[in-house]
Amino acid sequence: MSPYLFAFLDEHKITSIFNPLSTPAKTEINMGMLELAITAAIFLVVAGLLAYTMIRFRRRRDDDGHQEPPQVYGSNQIEAAWTVVPILIVFVIAGVSARSVWGVEDASPPKNALHINVIGHQFWWEVHYPGYNIVTANEIHLPISHNRDRATYLEYTSSDVIHSLWIPELGGKTDLIPNRVNHTWTDPQQAGIFWGSCSEFCGVQHANMLIQFVVQEPSDFDNWLAAQQQPQPTPTEISAGQKRFQAAGCWACHAVKGTHFNGKLGPDLTHLASRLNIGSGVLANTPENLQAWVVDPQHAKPGCLMPKSNLTGVNLTDLVGYLETLK
Amino acid sequence: MATVNYPLESAGLRNSEHSVLNILYRWIATTDHKKLGLMYIICMLLFFVISGLMAVAIRIQLAVPNNHFVSPETFNQLFTMHGTTMVFLVGMPMVAGLGNYLAPLMIGARDMALPRLNAFGFWAFLFGGILLYSSYFVGAVPDVGWFGYAPLTTTRFSPGASTDFWVLGVLVAGFGTISSAINIVATTVSMRCPGMTLRRMPMFVWVMLVDALLILVIFPPLAACQIMLMLDRLIGANFFNPTVGGNVLLWQHIFWIFGHPEVYVLIFPIFAIMSEVVPVFSRKPIFGKPAMVGAIVVIFFIGVGVWAHHMFTVGLSALSNTFFATATMLVGIPTGIKIFNWAATMYGGKIRFATPMLFACGFLFQFLVAGLTGIMLATAPFDWQLHHTYFVVGHFHFTLIGGLVFGLFAGIYYWFPKATGKMCSETLGRLHFWIFLIGFNITFIPMHFAGFLGMPRRVYTYLPGHGLETWNLISSWGVAVQIVGILLFVVNIIWGLWKGEKAGDDPWDAWTLEWATTSPPPEYNFEKIPVVRSGRPLWDLKHPDDPDWRFE
Numbered sequence: 001m002s003p004y005l006f007a008f009l010d011e012h013k014i015t016s017i018f019n020p021l022s023t024p025a026k027t028e029i030n031m032g033m034l035e036l037a038i039t040a041a042i043f044l045v046v047a048g049l050l051a052y053t054m055i056r057f058r059r060r061r062d063d064d065g066h067q068e069p070p071q072v073y074g075s076n077q078i079e080a081a082w083t084v085v086p087i088l089i090v091f092v093i094a095g096v097s098a099r100s101v102w103g104v105e106d107a108s109p110p111k112n113a114l115h116i117n118v119i120g121h122q123f124w125w126e127v128h129y130p131g132y133n134i135v136t137a138n139e140i141h142l143p144i145s146h147n148r149d150r151a152t153y154l155e156y157t158s159s160d161v162i163h164s165l166w167i168p169e170l171g172g173k174t175d176l177i178p179n180r181v182n183h184t185w186t187d188p189q190q191a192g193i194f195w196g197s198c199s200e201f202c203g204v205q206h207a208n209m210l211i212q213f214v215v216q217e218p219s220d221f222d223n224w225l226a227a228q229q230q231p232q233p234t235p236t237e238i239s240a241g242q243k244r245f246q247a248a249g250c251w252a253c254h255a256v257k258g259t260h261f262n263g264k265l266g267p268d269l270t271h272l273a274s275r276l277n278i279g280s281g282v283l284a285n286t287p288e289n290l291q292a293w294v295v296d297p298q299h300a301k302p303g304c305l306m307p308k309s310n311l312t313g314v315n316l317t318d319l320v321g322y323l324e325t326l327k
Numbered sequence: 328m329a330t331v332n333y334p335l336e337s338a339g340l341r342n343s344e345h346s347v348l349n350i351l352y353r354w355i356a357t358t359d360h361k362k363l364g365l366m367y368i369i370c371m372l373l374f375f376v377i378s379g380l381m382a383v384a385i386r387i388q389l390a391v392p393n394n395h396f397v398s399p400e401t402f403n404q405l406f407t408m409h410g411t412t413m414v415f416l417v418g419m420p421m422v423a424g425l426g427n428y429l430a431p432l433m434i435g436a437r438d439m440a441l442p443r444l445n446a447f448g449f450w451a452f453l454f455g456g457i458l459l460y461s462s463y464f465v466g467a468v469p470d471v472g473w474f475g476y477a478p479l480t481t482t483r484f485s486p487g488a489s490t491d492f493w494v495l496g497v498l499v500a501g502f503g504t505i506s507s508a509i510n511i512v513a514t515t516v517s518m519r520c521p522g523m524t525l526r527r528m529p530m531f532v533w534v535m536l537v538d539a540l541l542i543l544v545i546f547p548p549l550a551a552c553q554i555m556l557m558l559d560r561l562i563g564a565n566f567f568n569p570t571v572g573g574n575v576l577l578w579q580h581i582f583w584i585f586g587h588p589e590v591y592v593l594i595f596p597i598f599a600i601m602s603e604v605v606p607v608f609s610r611k612p613i614f615g616k617p618a619m620v621g622a623i624v625v626i627f628f629i630g631v632g633v634w635a636h637h638m639f640t641v642g643l644s645a646l647s648n649t650f651f652a653t654a655t656m657l658v659g660i661p662t663g664i665k666i667f668n669w670a671a672t673m674y675g676g677k678i679r680f681a682t683p684m685l686f687a688c689g690f691l692f693q694f695l696v697a698g699l700t701g702i703m704l705a706t707a708p709f710d711w712q713l714h715h716t717y718f719v720v721g722h723f724h725f726t727l728i729g730g731l732v733f734g735l736f737a738g739i740y741y742w743f744p745k746a747t748g749k750m751c752s753e754t755l756g757r758l759h760f761w762i763f764l765i766g767f768n769i770t771f772i773p774m775h776f777a778g779f780l781g782m783p784r785r786v787y788t789y790l791p792g793h794g795l796e797t798w799n800l801i802s803s804w805g806v807a808v809q810i811v812g813i814l815l816f817v818v819n820i821i822w823g824l825w826k827g828e829k830a831g832d833d834p835w836d837a838w839t840l841e842w843a844t845t846s847p848p849p850e851y852n853f854e855k856i857p858v859v860r861s862g863r864p865l866w867d868l869k870h871p872d873d874p875d876w877r878f879e
Contacts, residue, residue, distance in 0.1 A: 014794040015781035017712045025712075032709040039699035050670055050691055057609070059677040065836075068870075069677050073878060074615035074668075082667045086660045093706060094653040100708035101652070105645040122484075161479045162575060164640055164715055168781045172711020175641045177576065178478060179569035182642035195793065199715035199783035200640075201472050203479060204399045207786035281790075303399050 015195050017168045021215075022186040023148065024104045024171035031100045035093060042089075104171075107185065109153045114142060117155045120163030120176035123198070123205040123304055124267055124280040134228045135255070137267030138280045141214045143221035145187035150218065156182040164200035167213050173199050188215040193276070204303035210281025228271055231258030232326060241322025244315055253306070256326065266306060272326045279304070291320045358442035359850055363449050364428025365746060368739075370453060371420040378412035379813065381405045383806055386770075390803035392791040402787035403470040408459075410473030411493065413727070415500050416456045418593040421735060422542070423448065423507040425596050426535045429742065430511060432841035432848060433529045435520025435857040440513035448506035455500025462492035469493035472785065474586065475556070477567030477578040482560055491560060498553045501546050508542035511535055520840070522859040526879070529839045529862065530602035530613050530620070537623045538595035541588055544631060549585035552578060576641060583634035591630045594726065597734030598623065598665060601687055604737050605669045607837045608684035609676030612863060612875070614668045622661035622668075629658050639707045640714050648707040655705035662698055666691060681835070682756030686737035689764050693729025697722060700775065718778025724771045733767075736760075736816070743820070744834045748846040749827030755819040763812030770805030773798035838863035 020026040059065070109115075118140070119126040127136045142152040156165065158176040166173035167186075174184040198209035216224060235242070245251060245261065253266035261269075272278075275285050282300045283289040292299065295316065297306040311319060354362060385405050388396045397405065431439055439445045462468045467489040471480050480490045515536045519528065528536075556578070558564035565573045606613045613619060635643060635651040643651075669691060678684065700722040704710050713719060736759075744750050777798040782789055789795050833842040842865055844853055861867055861875035 016794070017779050017781070028708045028712050031706055032703065032712065035703045035706060035709060039702055043695065043699055046666065046670075046695055047692055050688075050695075053670055053673045054678060054688060057673060057676050057678050059679050063677060065677075065679075068610050069675055071612055071873075071875075072614065072675060073612055074618065074671075078671065079615050079618045079664070079668075083660065083664060086663045090653075090656045090660060093702065094649075094656055097652050097706040097708060098649040100706075101648050102645045104708060104711075105648070161484055162476055166715070166781070166783065168712065172708070173640050173714060174711075177641060179572070179575065180642070195781070195790070197781070197783050197786075201403075201476070201479070201785040203484065204403060204470075206403075206783075207399065207788050210790070 015168050019169050021169045021190045021192075021194075022171055022188050023107075023151075024184075024186055025169060027100045027104055028172050031096060034096060038089065038093065107148075109185065110148055110151055112150050113185075114150060114152045115155065116140060116142070116152060117157075118165065118176065120156070120158035120160070120165075120198070120202070122160050122203050123209040123301070125163075125165070125209075125211050126159075126267065129225070129228075132225055132229055134225070135257075135268040136228065136271065136275070138210075138277065139212050139214060139275050141216060141221060141224050142186075142188060143218045144189060144191055144215055146189060148187045151185055151187040153183065153185045156184065161202045162200050163198045163202050163209065165196060165211065166199045167194050167196035167211075169194050170196075170213055170215075175200055188213075191215050191217055191220075195281075197281075205301055208280060208282045208301050208304075210277075212276055212281065214276070227274070232256055232270060234258055239318075239322055239325075240314075241318040241320070241325075244311070244319040245322060248309055248311060248315075248319065250309075250319075269323065269326055273324050274327055287320060287324055290323060291316060294320060294323075358438070358446045360427045360431050360439045360442065360445060361746070361848060361850075361852075363445055364424050364426075366449060367420040367424030367427060367452070370456070371417050371424060374412050374416040374420070374456060376813075378409050378417060381409040381412070383810070385409065386803040386806045388787060389789070389799050391800065392789050392796060394788060397787070399787045400470065403472075403785075404468040406785055407469045407472050407493070411459065411469065411497065412456075414473060414589065414593070415497055416452075416459070418727075418731070419500065419504050420452055422535075422538060422592060422596050423452065423504065425599070425738065426511045426539065427507065428746065429841060430514055430532050430535055431518065432745075432844070432852055433532050433839050434515065434518060434523055435840045435853060435859065436514065436518035437852050437856070439510050440516075440518050441510045444506050445510050448503040448510065451503030451506065452500045453503075455496050455498070455503060458499055459492060459496025462489060462496075467492060474582060475578075476582075477556070477573075477575040478569055480556055480560070480578075481568050483568075483570075491557070494553050494557050494560070498550060498557075501550055501553070504542055505546050505550075508539040508546070511539035512543070515539075520857050520859060527859060527862045530616060531599040531839070533620050534595050534599035534602065534623055537627050538592055538599070541592050541595070541627050541630070545585045545588045545592070548581050549589075552581040552585070555581075576638070579638055579641065580634070583637045584631070587634045587637060588630045590723070590726065591626055594731055595623065597690065597731050597738075600734050600738035600741070601665075601669055601690060603837075603839065604683045604687045604741050605672050607741075607835050608679045608681060608687070609673045610679070611672055611676040612838075612866075614671035614674075616862070618664055619668050622664040625661040626658060629654060629661070633658060636705055636707075636710070639710045652705055652707045652710075656702060659698060659702055659705075666695060666698075681740075682751065682753060682760060683737045683741035683835075685757065685760040686733050686740065689760065690730055690733040690737065693725055693733060693767070697725035697730055700725065713778060715784050716778035717774045717782045717784060720784055721771050721774030721778065724774070728767055728771070733764075736763075741835065742841075743823060744830030745841055745846050745848070747824060747827075748830050749823050750830050750834060751819045751823035751827060755815055755822065759812055759815040759819060762815060763809060766805050766808030766810075766812050768805070769808055770802050773802045773805075777802070833865070836869075838866040840864055843868075 020029045115130055117128040125138050127140055143150050145151045156176040158178045163176040164173045170186045170188055174182050192215055194213045196211045251261035251263050253263040254269045255262045257270040278285050278293050279301050294309055296308045297304055388394050467487050469489045469492055471490055515532055555566045559566050565571045567573045567575055567578045569575050602613055633655045636655045639648055704713055777795055780794045782795050830846045832846055840857055861879055863875045867874040
């Protein structure tokens with residue numbers, strides 16, 4: 001079992017747990033590979049013996065069935081043998097498992113660690129960078145971290161139901177639970193964009209609660225941090241789109257830093273135009289998609305909590321035009 | 328002294344003995360363990376078909392990404408009802424049905440110890456099921472998953488009556504399960520025929536006894552957490568409401584204290600079937616019976632201490648995760664012992680591959696795979712990757728279809744002649760086996776790979792371009808093959824009832840007491856209560872020169 005099994009698929013786009021790019025993910029996969037090897041060996045031996053027994057001791061055609069085979073009731077020595085061998089195997093796997101569990105769960109953060117808080121919502125992710133005054137959504141930027149020097153430590157909680165965050169390449173999943181704070185960490189060793197998802201059933205749009213981890217070279221990441229820290233410049237004149245943002249009630253749920261829009265229920269839109277996707281991963285962030293999303297989010301993501309705006313014509317283009325300026 | 332003839336039956340009833348109404352009355356009012364057992368099995372098969380059709384809808388929806396076969400709301404209802412039905416309305420009546428029909432016959436009793444409690448148990452189960460399904464008529468179908476994790480079940484996230492239907496349906500059906508478990512324990516303890524010591528009790532009955540005891544340990548916690556949830560929803564008790572300080576993990580702990588041993592409750596009757604079918608068709612006694620009984624008891628005890636392996640991702644401490652990982656792997660040891668003993672039973676025998684034995688062999692290979700993927704999921708670090716994914720879906724369907732359903736088919740084909748007096752067709756049975764085997768593997772092997780590639784469970788759609796299309800499409804086509812297999816089973820049952828050969832008392836040349844009476848057995852089971860001298864009373868009769876009791 002290896003990544004080669006799936007090699008015929010386009011390897012650049014495939015998410016896979018067999019492509020670990022961080023210490024926790026590597027620990028988990030090493031554990032998994034050991035188990036795949038052991039269980040494959042057990043399968044071959046046991047299934048082989050079963051098949052051999054079934055073929056070797058099948059009733060032959062010339063057997064009239066009158067003569068019963070020797071009646072054997074059991075053997076304590078044999079029972080002892082096939083009890084002790086599995087105990088030894090369990091002992092080995094349990095030991096490796098314990099070491100891996102402690103290695104991942106109890107790794108204390110380095111001095112230079114990046115801390116990120118994630119809050120789960122039905123059906124999107126709120127992301128905070130404490131100390132940097134950055135609030136974003138559905139997209140987590142983090143630096144490459146060789147030798148764990150700039151490892152990312154994540155703190156999870158939820159505002160409503162239980163969610164679970166999983167980026168296969170960067171590590172296993174940890175739940176986001178209301179009234180509880182969970183911790184996990186990752187130290188990505190390769191730049192790239194990695195898809196993840198909510199993996200705990202959280203309601204009607206559980207399937208489209210997606211997330212992307214954008215792993216960047218440290219210098220690129222610092223640039224991103226600096227850009228995201230900027231509030232939107234206060235314009236000398238309020239634009240038509242901004243007025244529409246107010247009139248249509250968008251501000252009731254969404255915030256734009258630098259303006260008086262400070263809604264808390266939906267994603268912060270301060271740097272919306274710089275993000276890769278909208279609707280927590282259902283659509284690529286293009287002007288056309290953004291327009292379709294604003295008109296009717298229920299089309300792409302039926303059941304999400306954002307209502308239809310029913311904007312048309314110039315009202316719509318003004319609003320989308322404004323959103324496109326939130327770089 | 329003059330004798331008084333009491334009018335034991337009303338004349339009216341006697342006259343219309345064969346009217347439809349009378350037949351219906353006799354089935355509804357019955358306390359006969361065989362009639363109740365058959366009613367359990369028939370209801371189980373009906374719910375199996377309903378729930379199977381839901382699975383078909385799920386697989387059609389997931390055949391291609393961004394499919395619009397069903398809406399997200401409907402999809403969530405489908406997997407919730409599919410899971411709830413399979414566990415509570417297919418699995419549990421299977422336990423009660425097999426135990427009811429077979430346990431008294433195998434221990435030489437005329438009925439269960441508590442016949443009226445038995446009838447109560449059946450009707451509680453059926454009304455629980457009807458209550459759950461009546462949600463369709465008021466348009467409030469449960470959609471919180473069969474596990475009903477808090478706080479998705481609170482009135483804030485699940486307004487309306489859908490979750491109430493789920494809570495009450497499961498609760499009422501659960502009372503039925505508890506009564507039938509009490510009955511199985513009472514029957515095996517007090518109704519065994521003369522000579523049948525616990526050592527001589529058939530493996531089947533032993534396993535059903537341990538199964539019933541396990542039900543008595545775990546169903547009260549289920550009832551407790553369902554009642555707590557009901558109090559939360561109806562009078563604002565807030566056990567599981569995090570906004571006022573409730574603990575959502577409390578639900579997971581109590582639910583899995585029930586929920587994990589529940590899978591052993593479901594698979595034990597299959598172990599019971601295997602321990603009868605494998606010896607009879609290998610023509611040898613079960614190998615290492617004391618070890619087999621010991622293994623079941625060990626699974627019972629370890630099984631109630633592994634629940635938090637469903638919770639490796641909720642942020643438990645490293646110590647807790649290690650404890651539950653290790654405990655879970657320990658279950659593999661007694662389970663391995665069982666597989667080895669079945670293999671050793673076959674070894675040196677003369678194996679007759681009739682339909683029941685084919686399904687038993689299918690069980691052995693597929694259950695082995697399920698056990699090994701279970702070991703992978705048991706280790707917390709690998710589980711952090713695999714948890715909540717289609718790998719898990721693949722794993723437990725290998726347990727519950729590759730294991731449970733295959734074993735159940737073995738049991739149905741094995742005892743169908745006893746219950747009906749007719750034989751099923753061997754040709755159709757073989758065809759059913761091979762087609763179902765192929766369909767099953769095509770459906771569920773690819774799910775493991777989809778899990779490796781990042782596909783979470785309980786999603787109504789998935790992104791194209793991430794390598795998931797191929798595996799999902801293969802998986803969905805496998806369902807079509809499985810449907811053919813199931814249809815062959817239905818045809819075979821109907822053919823057997825309609826045109827099947829007469830079975831006679833003992834068509835498989837078996838050794839336990841149910842084969843000593845007629846097929847189907849009379850209402851009183853045995854004209855004379857049998858007296859046994861060994862674990863295989865019919866072997867003793869057939870081989871007076873070499874009886875089993877000589878070796879006890």
